[in-house]
Amino acid sequence: MKLSGSEIFVEALKREGVKTIFGIPGGVVLKIFDVLHQQNDIEVILTRHEQGAGHMAEGYAKATGQPGVALITSGPGMTNVITPLADAYMDSVPIIAFSGQVPTPLIGNDAFQEADNIGLSRPCTKYNFLVKDVNDLAVTIKEAFYIAKTGRPGPVLVDIPKDISMAKTDFKYPESVSIRGYNPTYEGSKWQIKQAAEAILKSKRPILYIGGGVIFSGASREVRELAEMMQIPVDMTLMALGAFPGDHPLSLGMLGMHGTYVANMAIHYSDLVIAVGARFDDRVTGKVSEFCPQAKIIHIDIDPTSIRKNIHVHIPIVGDCKRVLQELNQILRATVNGDQKELRKPWWDQINAWRAEHPLRYDQPPDGKIKPQYVIDRLYQLTADRDPIVATDVGQHQMWTAQFFKLANPRTWLTSGGLGTMGFGFPAALGAQAAFRKRLVLCIAGDGSIQMNAQELATAVVNKLPVKVFIMNNHFHGMVRQWQDLFYEGRYASSYLDVVPDFVKLAEAYGAAGLRLEKVSDVDDVIREALALDKPVFVDVMVDQFENCYPMIPAGGCNHEMILSDPPELKERQKMGVPKHQESKDGVLTA
Amino acid sequence: MAQHDTEHIINITIENKFGALSRVAGLFSGRGFNIESLSVAPTLDPTVSMMTIVTKGDDWIIEQIIKQLNKVIDVIKVVDISESDFVERETALIKVHTRPEDRAEALRIADIFRANVVDSSPTSYTIEVTGDVRKVQAIINLLQPLGIKELVRTGRIAIMREPIRTGAATRSLAKAN
Ligand SMILES: Cc1ncc(C[n+]2csc(CCOP(=O)(O)OP(=O)(O)O)c2C)c(N)n1
Numbered sequence: 001m002k003l004s005g006s007e008i009f010v011e012a013l014k015r016e017g018v019k020t021i022f023g024i025p026g027g028v029v030l031k032i033f034d035v036l037h038q039q040n041d042i043e044v045i046l047t048r049h050e051q052g053a054g055h056m057a058e059g060y061a062k063a064t065g066q067p068g069v070a071l072i073t074s075g076p077g078m079t080n081v082i083t084p085l086a087d088a089y090m091d092s093v094p095i096i097a098f099s100g101q102v103p104t105p106l107i108g109n110d111a112f113q114e115a116d117n118i119g120l121s122r123p124c125t126k127y128n129f130l131v132k133d134v135n136d137l138a139v140t141i142k143e144a145f146y147i148a149k150t151g152r153p154g155p156v157l158v159d160i161p162k163d164i165s166m167a168k169t170d171f172k173y174p175e176s177v178s179i180r181g182y183n184p185t186y187e188g189s190k191w192q193i194k195q196a197a198e199a200i201l202k203s204k205r206p207i208l209y210i211g212g213g214v215i216f217s218g219a220s221r222e223v224r225e226l227a228e229m230m231q232i233p234v235d236m237t238l239m240a241l242g243a244f245p246g247d248h249p250l251s252l253g254m255l256g257m258h259g260t261y262v263a264n265m266a267i268h269y270s271d272l273v274i275a276v277g278a279r280f281d282d283r284v285t286g287k288v289s290e291f292c293p294q295a296k297i298i299h300i301d302i303d304p305t306s307i308r309k310n311i312h313v314h315i316p317i318v319g320d321c322k323r324v325l326q327e328l329n330q331i332l333r334a335t336v337n338g339d340q341k342e343l344r345k346p347w348w349d350q351i352n353a354w355r356a357e358h359p360l361r362y363d364q365p366p367d368g369k370i371k372p373q374y375v376i377d378r379l380y381q382l383t384a385d386r387d388p389i390v391a392t393d394v395g396q397h398q399m400w401t402a403q404f405f406k407l408a409n410p411r412t413w414l415t416s417g418g419l420g421t422m423g424f425g426f427p428a429a430l431g432a433q434a435a436f437r438k439r440l441v442l443c444i445a446g447d448g449s450i451q452m453n454a455q456e457l458a459t460a461v462v463n464k465l466p467v468k469v470f471i472m473n474n475h476f477h478g479m480v481r482q483w484q485d486l487f488y489e490g491r492y493a494s495s496y497l498d499v500v501p502d503f504v505k506l507a508e509a510y511g512a513a514g515l516r517l518e519k520v521s522d523v524d525d526v527i528r529e530a531l532a533l534d535k536p537v538f539v540d541v542m543v544d545q546f547e548n549c550y551p552m553i554p555a556g557g558c559n560h561e562m563i564l565s566d567p568p569e570l571k572e573r574q575k576m577g578v579p580k581h582q583e584s585k586d587g588v589l590t591a
Numbered sequence: 592m593a594q595h596d597t598e599h600i601i602n603i604t605i606e607n608k609f610g611a612l613s614r615v616a617g618l619f620s621g622r623g624f625n626i627e628s629l630s631v632a633p634t635l636d637p638t639v640s641m642m643t644i645v646t647k648g649d650d651w652i653i654e655q656i657i658k659q660l661n662k663v664i665d666v667i668k669v670v671d672i673s674e675s676d677f678v679e680r681e682t683a684l685i686k687v688h689t690r691p692e693d694r695a696e697a698l699r700i701a702d703i704f705r706a707n708v709v710d711s712s713p714t715s716y717t718i719e720v721t722g723d724v725r726k727v728q729a730i731i732n733l734l735q736p737l738g739i740k741e742l743v744r745t746g747r748i749a750i751m752r753e754p755i756r757t758g759a760a761t762r763s764l765a766k767a768n
Pocket of ligand 1: 394395396397398420421422423445446447448449450472474476477478479480
């Protein structure tokens with residue numbers, strides 16, 4: 001029996017185990033939506049913006065480990081999904097975007113809603129395909145899924161012209177894929193792994209520096225085994241949170257620009273850095289020439305281009321983190337002798353001293369303004385037993401969540417790291433909730449970021465996705481304000497949010513619940529109230545406007561030179577409060 | 592890393608399909624690598640093209656370029672030709688303006704370089720020259736005083752010499768991504 005391209009699309013997705021698609025229809029994909037409408041295996045979630053669809057697919061993929069799928073129309077549908085593709089490319093998230101395209105005879109004619117989808121997406125996808133013949137469609141979809149989820153995962157775009165979705169052919173889904181130019185290396189070099197083991201045995205001050213690759217490769221157990229066996233402290237990147245339990249005694253928390261004092265000091269003074277599935281991003285290394293001056297570096301990563309890209313590496317190991325660590329652990333288990341706790345005592349004494357010197361802290365006066373860290377900390381304490389999935393937007397609230405929300409398990413952390421996309425959090429949370437209807441999904445947002453995709457409240461309500469959104473409302477682009485306070489003498493150029501909607505009413509306008517939190521004494525109650533609601537909730541948390549996020553390593557600074565609290569002149573300036581503005585151009589305050 | 596830039600000729604075996612060239616060109620522009628010249632044509636196998644790129648960079652950058660090329664899914668194989676013993680050629684078509692008194696000089700120069708005159712008009716010769724980059728540059732330098740009206744170059748292509756004895760150092764980086 002012959003199937004249409006649209007039917008082939010649906011059949012192929014079923015074979016790939018897809019349960020949910022996020023998207024918005026349009027002229028050239030109507031046929032595909034029509035076929036989807038007439039079946040029940042795949043749920044279609046209509047979003048209110050294609051950017052929302054893309055981030056939902058990301059949230060779905062990060063939480064489940066399975067590729068997330070977005071289906072969008074040509075032209076503006078495609079251009080709207082570019083941000084999620086770029087985001088997924090930076091953070092190695094396996095999503096597949098299927099875009100409609102004008103009929104093949106019209107391609108290149110500036111037809112209505114035509115865009116060069118392949119050209120637009122090339123620099124922000126792992127690979128992309130234009131399907132020019134319906135006979136290629138099934139193989140193309142198979143290859144798209146294969147490329148997205150193998151090796152270093154990443155986004156793939158499949159562009160399907162309208163006539164291809166209508167044309168008919170026999171359907172045969174390929175069993176396997178082979179692409180001659182694509183053969184990821186999974187097995188690490190035995191020789192190099194042996195070198196790594198020897199370096200670890202010799203090291204006096206080793207540190208594990210783990211990244212998102214640990215999560216993609218499912219290597220949490222292996223990391224833990226290595227850390228515990230050899231008593232090695234663990235630094236996590238923003239992307240790795242959850243890969244190693246945040247409350248484990250060997251965890252030093254997050255490192256980098258807003259990392260903990262102990263995490264940054266320990267890596268700086270270590271004599272051996274064991275980097276696993278991390279890429280030495282500039283937010284982690286700070287000034288490259290002074291990064292870990294005394295350390296030898298072992299770098300385990302599946303992507304050879306990540307190795308020696310910014311940092312000289314002594315023992316590079318290209319391979320899958322999990323397999324490499326299994327082999328490494330095996331060698332160590334066979335050779336290690338002596339009590340590691342005893343052996344590492346001087347190193348741990350030093351680390352514990354750093355820990356005690358500058359722990360993460362905030363001062364919450366009992367009847368003063370609400371500190372955002374306090375709300376996040378309480379939210380963590382009150383939900384830890386439910387193993388929540390936590391999404392964030394981008395800004396101060398994101399960094400505070402990274403610092404205070406001690407995640408216990410991998411795939412519970414949804415945040416935009418590499419691209420730093422404001423507007424990511426809420427749709428990503430919805431995507432995760434769509435995959436796990438019963439789990440608790442939290443989103444911690446800023447009043448700036450949430451406005452970038454607040455329209456997805458409709459998607460949340462219609463699809464009964466009871467995400468709990470806590471908006472840290474400071475009437476500022478807080479992170480921008482922090483930089484202006486520290487590096488631009490407090491001139492708040494376009495960072496003050498003059499008008500912020502009433503988030504309670506906004507949520508209610510969509511049929512979701514809205515709560516407001518204004519008093520420190522209400523924090524626990526309002527959190528409990530929100531958690532008890534069986535629908536999407538916006539909690540508008542009125543927080544201290546001038547709270548800053550520390551520690552902070554200024555961009556390009558050294559890891560052991562952190563700003564730990566507001567400098568005195570800043571404290572003076574802030575006492576005066578937000579200048580009253582006689583004249584106000586949107587976002588610019590004039591005193 | 593106070594290393595200096597050296598020139599490298601890289602041969603890239605790549606799928607002969609829609610968009611493949613732009614993936615490589617986009618990689619160079621997106622990452623700020625430079626391309627001195629690029630040439631591409633199908634091989635004996637019509638599904639595969641050979642692309643030759645001449646680029647410059649220190650060892651660090653060249654390592655990244657080769658790794659990044661290997662990562663491109665349409666790329667089947669990458670060889671840094673300049674790591675081994677190789678032959679390189681480029682062809683140029685040079686249209687020289689010739690006043691009557693210069694015509695003999697133009698022909699003499701062409702002769703010295705074993706170049707061919709492939710077209711002629713009362714006021715010009717079009718000279719075809721093939722050789723390594725130094726030779727092509729040398730004839731251009733000599734013809735320039737006569738007045739070059741137009742110059743078209745193919746970009747350089749290169750191939751490894753077949754080793755006569757064993758032990759010739761060739762380094763072909765295995766594809767790994
Ligand atoms: C799409 C996008 N535009 C601009 C920025 C630059 N930026 C980084 S943080 C930030 C402010 C975020 O404000 P808010 O969401 O209120 O969070 P806060 O820092 O106040 O917690 C801005 C504008 C960005 N990261 N993403």
